[in-house]
Amino acid sequence: MTIKIYVPLDSGSIALGADDVAIAVSNEIGARNLDAKLVRNGSRGMYWLEPMVEVETPNGRFAYGPVTPKDVASLFDADFIAGSDHPLALGPTEDIPFLKKQTRLTFARCGIIDPLSIEDYRAYEGFAGLDKAVTMKPADIVKQVTDSGLRGRGGAGFPTGVKWNTVLGAESPQKYIVCNADEGDSGTFADRMIMEGEPFVLIEGMAIAGIATGATKGYLYTRSEYPDAIRVMEEAIEVARAGGILGKNILGSEYDFDMEVRTGAGAYVCGEETSLLNSLEGKRGVVRAKPPLPALEGFLGRPTVVNNVLSLASVPIIMDKGAEFYRDFGMGRSRGTIPIQLAGNIKFGGLFETAFGLTLGELVDDIGGGTATGRPVRAVQVGGPLGAYFPRDLFDTPFDYEEFAKRDGLIGHAGIVVFDDSVDLMKQARFAMEFCAIESCGKCTPCRIGAVRGVETVDKIAKGEEPEAQIELLHDLCDTMKFGSLCALGGFTPYPVLSALTHFPEDFKPRALDIAAE
Ligand SMILES: Cc1cc2nc3c(=O)[nH]c(=O)nc-3n(C[C@H](O)[C@H](O)[C@H](O)COP(=O)(O)O)c2cc1C
Numbered sequence: 448m449t450i451k452i453y454v455p456l457d458s459g460s461i462a463l464g465a466d467d468v469a470i471a472v473s474n475e476i477g478a479r480n481l482d483a484k485l486v487r488n489g490s491r492g493m494y495w496l497e498p499m500v501e502v503e504t505p506n507g508r509f510a511y512g513p514v515t516p517k518d519v520a521s522l523f524d525a526d527f528i529a530g531s532d533h534p535l536a537l538g539p540t541e542d543i544p545f546l547k548k549q550t551r552l553t554f555a556r557c558g559i560i561d562p563l564s565i566e567d568y569r570a571y572e573g574f575a576g577l578d579k580a581v582t583m584k585p586a587d588i589v590k591q592v593t594d595s596g597l598r599g600r601g602g603a604g605f606p607t608g609v610k611w612n613t614v615l616g617a618e619s620p621q622k623y624i625v626c627n628a629d630e631g632d633s634g635t636f637a638d639r640m641i642m643e644g645e646p647f648v649l650i651e652g653m654a655i656a657g658i659a660t661g662a663t664k665g666y667l668y669t670r671s672e673y674p675d676a677i678r679v680m681e682e683a684i685e686v687a688r689a690g691g692i693l694g695k696n697i698l699g700s701e702y703d704f705d706m707e708v709r710t711g712a713g714a715y716v717c718g719e720e721t722s723l724l725n726s727l728e729g730k731r732g733v734v735r736a737k738p739p740l741p742a743l744e745g746f747l748g749r750p751t752v753v754n755n756v757l758s759l760a761s762v763p764i765i766m767d768k769g770a771e772f773y774r775d776f777g778m779g780r781s782r783g784t785i786p787i788q789l790a791g792n793i794k795f796g797g798l799f800e801t802a803f804g805l806t807l808g809e810l811v812d813d814i815g816g817g818t819a820t821g822r823p824v825r826a827v828q829v830g831g832p833l834g835a836y837f838p839r840d841l842f843d844t845p846f847d848y849e850e851f852a853k854r855d856g857l858i859g860h861a862g863i864v865v866f867d868d869s870v871d872l873m874k875q876a877r878f879a880m881e882f883c884a885i886e887s888c889g890k891c892t893p894c895r896i897g898a899v900r901g902v903e904t905v906d907k908i909a910k911g912e913e914p915e916a917q918i919e920l921l922h923d924l925c926d927t928m929k930f931g932s933l934c935a936l937g938g939f940t941p942y943p944v945l946s947a948l949t950h951f952p953e954d955f956k957p958r959a960l961d962i963a964a965e
């Protein structure tokens with residue numbers, strides 16, 4: 448039997464040397480004349496172990512890592528293809544604690560299969576959701592998604608079924624599904640991992656969304672900084688088309704659905720849905736006023752579902768296993784699982800999919816192992832650049848939309864960026880304002896001007912120009928931005944600033960900020 452050796456093609460793994468490891472593995476297979484095959488899989492999401500090489504044995508998959516090209520010959524010498532011991536041996540992959548503790552519903556096959564093999568995908572129950580959807584009425588699909596409690600994973604947490612129902616009810620000769628794969632939040636990479644490691648689950652989710660709402664055309668909007676994801680997705684779309692999953696009469700049904708990839712230049716604001724739609728139409732990425740909602744007047748003025756990658760990629764399992772199965776995971780109004788991304792200064796950085804409800808402390812200290820530097824954790828920023836900084840005192844906050852909101856925080860796209868005790872929160876507050884000033888689309892004054900004034904105000908505190916009055920002014924400015932901005936870029940920038948002021952007031956003191964050095 449041909450032995451399969453897996454080396455990830457995920458761009459995070461490639462950045463750590465996976466391509467060179469793959470070449471070395473291939474060379475050794477040839478030189479030793481072995482009956483073995485190199486498979487490029489997605490990443491399992493344990494980035495401190497990448498490049499992680501796996502081998503399929505009669506006793507399951509065994510993992511080795513992190514592997515460098517010069518380790519490869521010694522792995523073959525030690526007979527790793529039989530799962531033998533080696534200094535880099537990690538044991539059976541599924542037994543690695545970081546993986547074992549997870550509940551992988553959205554990422555069920557990521558890292559396990561060859562991302563471009565429909566046969567592999569089917570062998571692991573892929574397309575079971577679409578198989579059911581093509582036999583159902585659109586309204587019944589929408590009901591199932593609504594009943595599952597799925598909420599948008601892009602940031603706002605809006606119920607997916609409610610959005611789909613609006614598009615289903617809209618009368619129009621043409622409707623669209625737009626997948627938001629812009630993934631601009633700091634510390635996030637889950638969308639990219641799905642696109643590179645399990646593209647068919649996203650294609651399946653988009654096709655189901657099309658059937659459910661009457662949309663026959665889909666666009667996947669991503670950024671030019673994701674060249675590997677773009678390549679894998681484009682190839683996967685071709686494979687899916689050839690396999691009857693996309694195009695006319697999908698899976699032999701009465702339903703048509705096709706899709707293509709569109710690439711933006713990588714502006715944070717182009718992740719905001721209306722700005723994204725402008726960019727998709729070839730216009731400047733400026734935010735549109737709502738109403739009209741994109742669900743009624745979206746792409747080219749037609750009813751459009753705009754959903755995040757993870758929202759759409761969660762739909763196939765809901766269709767396959769049922770709304771109740773999915774709903775059973777989670778807490779409160781946060782149902783199902785959430786792929787959490789552990790990033791920044793953290794020992795075990797990577798993707799951890801789990802039911803909603805673990806506390807921030809469990810995630811950072813127990814799962815993430817604390818900081819990579821070994822120094823104490825001082826703050827974490829959850830939810831991207833617009834998310835609040837939480838101190839250790841708030842580490843009992845469960846991962847849940849409402850629980851975070853109660854403490855003036857947000858989950859966003861579920862990225863957690865960890866900082867040790869060397870972090871300067873006044874500098875982080877300045878950075879939040881500066882980020883907003885740079886990324887602002889310029890449409891409204893509180894954001895366009897407010898963010899610039901915010902930077903100046905923090906600089907005045909640092910220079911000791913009436914610091915107390917400036918802090919008061921900063922609060923005022925945040926108030927104006929929060930309530931006067933047209934979209935969440937300007938409206939949520941106050942979250943990191945106010946949380947820094949509230950939880951770390953001791954950092955807002957006159958002193959040299961050392962900004963130019965960065
Ligand atoms: C400034 C800004 C940036 C955003 N960036 C993203 C993004 O990169 N990806 C994303 O899915 N949603 C992003 N959103 C949220 C989208 O506007 C929208 O809520 C989301 O695509 C809806 O999909 P969902 O309901 O599946 O989450 C952003 C919002 C704002 C205000």
Ligand code: SF4
Pocket residue numbers: 716734886887888889890891892894895932933934935936937938
């Ligand atoms: S808040 Fe900022 S990004 Fe949003 S519409 Fe206003 S200027 Fe544009």
